[in-house]
Amino acid sequence: MIKETHGGNIYKFDHKVYDFSANLNPLGMPETVKQAVIGNIDKYESYPDPFNRELVREISKFHQVQEELICCGNGAADIIFRSTLALKPAKALIVSPTFSEYEQALAAADCRKIDHYLLKEEKGFQIQNDIFDLLDNSYDMMFLCNPNNPTGIPVEKEFVLRLAGLCAEKGIYLMIDECFCEFLDEEENYSIMASVDQLEKVIILKAFTKIYAMAGLRLGYCICSDEETADLINGCLQPWSVSTPASKAGIAAMQLSGFVEETKAYVKENRDYLLRGLAELGYQTYGPKANYVFFKSEADLIEPLSAFDIMIRSCANYMTLNEHYYRIAVRTREENTYFLESLAQVTKRNEEQTNG
The missing domain is CATH 3.90.1150.10 (Aspartate Aminotransferase, domain 1)
Structure with missing residues (x-):
């Protein structure tokens, strides 16, 4: 069971x-998103677009990033599993306590060593500078949830950018889960989305699940700092991971004002x-x-x-x-x-x- x-x-x-x-x-769920799902019902007889062309275009416009850096999937969890299977990390670090799927995905990809950087209650469950001393080139991948789940505490952008710089220097892929970032009062003080194309080995995880209340439709995506990483993730697992109803809902959501x-x-x-x-x-x-x-x-x-x-x-x-x-x-x-x-x-x- x-x-x-x-x-x-x-x-x-x-x-x-x-x-x-x-x-x-x-x-x-926004009313226009509901109507997009209902209004496109005649299109559901055909297979979904395996390249999610229309959805990728809208995500690209929304975040002002290149289309080639975007990967779409069946919820954020699908992207997490795709990423670990594509990148095959042998040793990884997770900032914990946090979302359980990071460790599950690493285990599914046969990651041999999974370490945890533990957030301490006496420090207010805030990440500390000692994490910079912990990272070395023996790691292949790192997971940071920002804001963290379950604490709801975010890490400031400058700290994350500094962390991304060190990871790139050590050859470590850094996955930053920003699925709850849209709920932050001052999102721009925490999200590194505006800098993603200037970074290396960074994967920013996003989802329609939370902010647009689309949990049942299953739609997530990530934005990579380089095309090579995006190609690896897009090339992993089955081609029709995004259903047409989910895609239509996502397109409508991206166009909301x-x-x-x-x-x-x-x-x-x-x-x-x-x-x-x-x-x-x-x-x-x-x-x-x-x-x-x-x-x-x-x-x-x-x-x-x-x-x-x-x-x-x-x-x-x-x-x-x-x-x-x-x-x-x-x-x-x-x-x-x-x-x-x-x-x-x-x-x-x-x-x-x-x-x-």
């Missing part, structure tokens, strides 16, 4: 649940609302800047909150974390209010039981 390692598994319930376990845009900006403002307002509510109830948070909140609880919250039909993400299966750490998505104000009201009842009950 495959072990459940992600949030968003609403299918195990036979009724409506409040899903705070999956970090999707609380505004939902103002949606990302609207999302940023909405997420910030509601993230701050959740942070205030958690603080008032006595829970420790760590200064997240993405569309999810990472926090600590001494008492179990999964089962008590399920009585309110609320799903949250336990972080017990993340490296160095345990059952006391949780992650919740920023949802709509109505849902966030219901969550905090329910959590207040759970907290009060836990305190009464503790105090006898």
Whole structure:
């Protein structure tokens, strides 16, 4: 049996649940994206374009990068697995705790040695300068999630560029997962997308999953710093990894105006609302800047909150974390209010039981 390692598994319930376990845009899928999927239904009888020409053109325009640097796939996870299989790293470094697929993909590609740079709670789960002393030319690949999942803490652009420079000098491929970057208030202070074509051995991972709430359609992509790397990734695995419905949805999303900006403002307002509510109830948070909140609880919250039909993400299966750490998505104000009201009842009950 495959072990459940992600949030968003609403299918195990036979009724409506409040899903705070999956970090999707609380505004939902844009209406024009939905219409693009519906309006192109007559095109779904044919095979998809194996080269994703129209989608690649739109991504190229959106990010102002060359088309030859873009690889598309069946979600960001597909790109992660494609990359490791294409590049065949023998030794890799992962900044952890983080997204489990990095290690799974490395293992699937027979990576012989997987090391972890551990983010420490006493340092606020922030990456430190000692990582520069750790990297040497024995490594072939490195993974950095920015902002990190599950903490929601980003690394500033100058630090990432410095890291990219060292990796290039040591011959290390650096995959930077920017799938949550669009949710950051000041994205330009963290994303290195504007510099990608000036770098070496860099792969920036992106997805439509989170920002456009397209998790079920499965569409991700990466932008490489050079054509050789892009060719290797594009040449790996089966040719029809992007379905036509996903492609049409992605094209419509790339042509939207103002949606990302609207999302940023909405997420910030509601993230701050959740942070205030958690603080008032006595829970420790760590200064997240993405569309999810990472926090600590001494008492179990999964089962008590399920009585309110609320799903949250336990972080017990993340490296160095345990059952006391949780992650919740920023949802709509109505849902966030219901969550905090329910959590207040759970907290009060836990305190009464503790105090006898």
